[in-house]
Amino acid sequence: EDQVTQSPEALRLQEGESSSLNCSxxxxxxxxxxxxxxDPGKGPEFLFTLYSAGxxxxxxxxxxxxxxxxxxLHITAPKPEDSATYLCAVSNSGxxxxxxxxxxxxxxxxx
Amino acid sequence: xxGVTQTPKHLITATGQRVTLRCSPRSGDLSVYWYQQSxxxxxxxxIQYYNGEERAxxxxxxxxxxxxxxxxxxxxxxxxxxxxxSALYFCASSETGASYEQYFGPGTxxxxx
Numbered sequence: 589e590d591q592v593t594q595s596p597e598a599l600r601l602q603e604g605e606s607s608s609l610n611c612s613x614x615x616x617x618x619x620x621x622x623x624x625x626x627d628p629g630k631g632p633e634f635l636f637t638l639y640s641a642g643x644x645x646x647x648x649x650x651x652x653x654x655x656x657x658x659x660x661l662h663i664t665a666p667k668p669e670d671s672a673t674y675l676c677a678v679s680n681s682g683x684x685x686x687x688x689x690x691x692x693x694x695x696x697x698x699x
Numbered sequence: 700x701x702g703v704t705q706t707p708k709h710l711i712t713a714t715g716q717r718v719t720l721r722c723s724p725r726s727g728d729l730s731v732y733w734y735q736q737s738x739x740x741x742x743x744x745x746i747q748y749y750n751g752e753e754r755a756x757x758x759x760x761x762x763x764x765x766x767x768x769x770x771x772x773x774x775x776x777x778x779x780x781x782x783x784x785s786a787l788y789f790c791a792s793s794e795t796g797a798s799y800e801q802y803f804g805p806g807t808x809x810x811x812x
């Protein structure tokens with residue numbers, strides 16, 4: 589069964605203090621790894637898809653990287669508006685195209 | 700705004716009742732996914748439809764069912780409701796059935812009393 593584990597569960601940063609969120613996964617053939625941002629009471633917002641080890645994608649202060657066992661979401665010089673829960677998910681390459689989500693990292697950026 | 704719409708926003712009902720949640724995907728998207736999000740379990744995949752046909756099934760209870768109509772909107776039916784069914788229910792859509800980028804709606808908050 590596919591599994592996604594995110595750490596830490598919660599992270600508190602000062603504005604401008606860079607850090608990384610971790611997503612460890614086990615999947616029977618990776619079709620894609622996804623990062624989403626979710627604000628309280630709202631639907632997840634798509635950020636990135638990574639397909640193969642070594643791939644990197646960037647968007648503003650966020651950079652996602654992928655290895656064969658984990659993905660990192662690097663946040664450079666975060667701002668208070670980056671505060672949210674960040675979700676990682678994987679989709680397997682089998683015929684059963686289920687997406688498995690992690691429980692997320694709740695990020696709080698303090699001014 | 701993702702372009703995915705869900706109705707209603709909030710629903711309060713009693714145990715044993717049946718409710719229907721509705722989702723309209725983004726224009727051009729053929730695939731619809733349903734998820735349940737509760738505080739203790741995170742985001743759980745329920746079911747996926749692609750162009751009217753069931754494509755993948757997750758942790759969906761037998762009391763729950765879904766369908767996708769010819770105009771591509773989808774409905775999730777929840778019956779014999781229990782207190783534990785209280786959660787946020789999200790619909791997402793994607794262009795293809797390949798589960799790549801999924802775009803989520805704002806969700807329906809279901810409270811079972």
